[in-house]
Amino acid sequence: MADIVLINPRFEVSYWGMEHALPLMGKRANLPVACLPLLAALTPEGHTVTLIDENVEAINWERCAKADIVGVTGMSVQRFRMKEILAELKSRGVFTIVGGPLVTVQEDYFDGLAEVIFIGEAEQTWPQFLKEWAQGLHQYRYEQIEKSDMTQVPTPRFDLLKMRHYAFGSLQFSRGCPFQCEFCDIIVTFGRKPRIKTSKQVIAELDAIAAQKMRIVFIVDDNLIGNKRAIKELLKDVIAWQQANAYPLTLFTEASIDLADDAELMDLMVEANIISVFVGIESPNEDSLREAKKFQNVRSGGTLVEKVRRIQDAGMEVWCGMIVGFDNDDSSVFEAQIEFLKLSRIALSMSGMLYAIPKTPLHARLAEEGRLDPADVSEFGTNVIPLKIGREELREGYVKVMTDLYAPDAFFERLDDLYLDGNLNVGRGRSRWWKTHRWEMVKTEGMWLAQAIGLFFRLMTSVPEAYLRKQYRKQLWKFLKRRRNPGTVLLYVIHMSQHYHAHTMAKQMASGMSPVYNSY
Numbered sequence: 001m002a003d004i005v006l007i008n009p010r011f012e013v014s015y016w017g018m019e020h021a022l023p024l025m026g027k028r029a030n031l032p033v034a035c036l037p038l039l040a041a042l043t044p045e046g047h048t049v050t051l052i053d054e055n056v057e058a059i060n061w062e063r064c065a066k067a068d069i070v071g072v073t074g075m076s077v078q079r080f081r082m083k084e085i086l087a088e089l090k091s092r093g094v095f096t097i098v099g100g101p102l103v104t105v106q107e108d109y110f111d112g113l114a115e116v117i118f119i120g121e122a123e124q125t126w127p128q129f130l131k132e133w134a135q136g137l138h139q140y141r142y143e144q145i146e147k148s149d150m151t152q153v154p155t156p157r158f159d160l161l162k163m164r165h166y167a168f169g170s171l172q173f174s175r176g177c178p179f180q181c182e183f184c185d186i187i188v189t190f191g192r193k194p195r196i197k198t199s200k201q202v203i204a205e206l207d208a209i210a211a212q213k214m215r216i217v218f219i220v221d222d223n224l225i226g227n228k229r230a231i232k233e234l235l236k237d238v239i240a241w242q243q244a245n246a247y248p249l250t251l252f253t254e255a256s257i258d259l260a261d262d263a264e265l266m267d268l269m270v271e272a273n274i275i276s277v278f279v280g281i282e283s284p285n286e287d288s289l290r291e292a293k294k295f296q297n298v299r300s301g302g303t304l305v306e307k308v309r310r311i312q313d314a315g316m317e318v319w320c321g322m323i324v325g326f327d328n329d330d331s332s333v334f335e336a337q338i339e340f341l342k343l344s345r346i347a348l349s350m351s352g353m354l355y356a357i358p359k360t361p362l363h364a365r366l367a368e369e370g371r372l373d374p375a376d377v378s379e380f381g382t383n384v385i386p387l388k389i390g391r392e393e394l395r396e397g398y399v400k401v402m403t404d405l406y407a408p409d410a411f412f413e414r415l416d417d418l419y420l421d422g423n424l425n426v427g428r429g430r431s432r433w434w435k436t437h438r439w440e441m442v443k444t445e446g447m448w449l450a451q452a453i454g455l456f457f458r459l460m461t462s463v464p465e466a467y468l469r470k471q472y473r474k475q476l477w478k479f480l481k482r483r484r485n486p487g488t489v490l491l492y493v494i495h496m497s498q499h500y501h502a503h504t505m506a507k508q509m510a511s512g513m514s515p516v517y518n519s520y
Contacts, residue, residue: 004050010078016350017030024455042154056166069096072114075123105189176190225256225262228265235272254277263314269316325353325384348502378393395450
């Protein structure tokens with residue numbers, strides 16, 4: 001039987017990483033990657049598994065050297081650290097394997113550094129490999145013929161991770177997305193037919209993550225509502241679990257904009273205590289959306305701004321992804337994006353330049369047109385050579401968008417427009433349940449108040465910029481004059497820490513203190 005170590009490398013600075021905010025929150029990483037605890041759960045009995053997330057703890061090289069197998073996973077933003085780790089392991093004579101999103105779309109990236117690679121999902125191929133390895137018959141490349149049956153996926157081994165060091169927990173209800181966005185690798189990896197877990201599996205995961213004392217959890221599905229009929233039934237059971245357990249979890253997730261067209265689905269999500277949704281808006285330019293085959297964003301039923309506001313009015317904050325550099329984008333796109341986010345009251349936008357991921361339709365098209373930068377590290381921050389915008393203009397325009405979006409006055413104008421003028425009311429389902437469970441409300445709101453005070457204190461003592469500390473004090477005082485619910489206050493202070501991360505990231509890019517970090 002094998003002694004196995006699985007490693008998730010540290011991330012480069014990114015919008016999602018929250019590297020500048022995590023110390024303020026007393027955490028080391030934003031959330032655990034889904035694959036490590038899942039692979040541990042998929043490992044047959046008799047093998048031993050150690051999980052190392054380098055974002056939380058340093059790699060113990062001596063421990064790795066003693067292992068029979070060391071696996072490394074990672075995304076594109078982790079690729080350089082992945083190579084460093086694999087090279088170090090190889091120098092120590094370690095048997096190395098690689099899986100995850102990057103090697104799935106770029107199979108030759110780790111040539112000479114890994115004995116085995118895994119392409120795509122591994123529910124079948126991981127146990128198969130371990131069996132063949134034990135017999136001395138393992139292959140170099142493993143790829144499942146069929147997509148994984150999600151009804152057979154085990155509960156991840158969260159207990160093998162140091163969960164106390166993460167800001168948020170993570171769960172997965174489904175895989176796959178029914179849409180066909182040209183730039184997206186999700187449909188390459190997981191397919192266009194959404195596959196969903198059973199209620200029994202989801203409840204087991206909820207129990208497991210709650211047992212780790214996580215309070216805020218990200219449902220990592222790339223599109224939670226890909227199968228609306230199935231997710232509605234599942235959400236009913238999540239609601240029942242939340243009520244039976246006094247609403248221990250606050251949830252956020254990702255969904256497509258057509259969520260706005262289904263009032264029943266939005267109500268169920270609110271009752272399940274999903275308080276925010278990340279939506280791939282991508283662009284206010286309809287020609288660019290059609291170019292990218294983002295047809296769900298140009299359907300009838302209202303403008304994008306109207307649909308965003310519909311989701312907000314239902315009781316969920318909208319975060320979004322935005323992209324500049326489509327073929328139909330000219331220099332006006334930068335200001336258009338800023339104006340769109342202002343009108344739609346979206347405070348948190350993961351803005352980025354268009355990037356062509358290998359194996360996607362976009363990559364194939366641009367390769368044929370000779371519009372791909374072959375460099376692994378581009379000075380322009382993206383491998384796409386745009387059509388109507390110069391490469392320098394695209395890079396500088398993107399940095400300006402980030403700088404303008406996260407200028408303190410602009411950020412808090414959007415946030416206050418939503419929370420104060422728009423009176424965003426998240427957590428309505430839990431609030432209704434609290435009407436007959438007052439003691440649970442008192443306990444939870446007391447905890448939130450303490451957390452809000454603690455986080456704000458750290459902001460005031462740890463943020464080095466005096467002008468930001470002054471701005472945060474002014475904003476909180478303005479907020480407290482109109483809204484004093486402890487849960488909403490905590491959310492507002494968390495947004496301050498998120499602002500600090502994005503503002504710092506943008507400022508460092510604009511000043512040349514850091515390279516241009518693209519969001520892809």
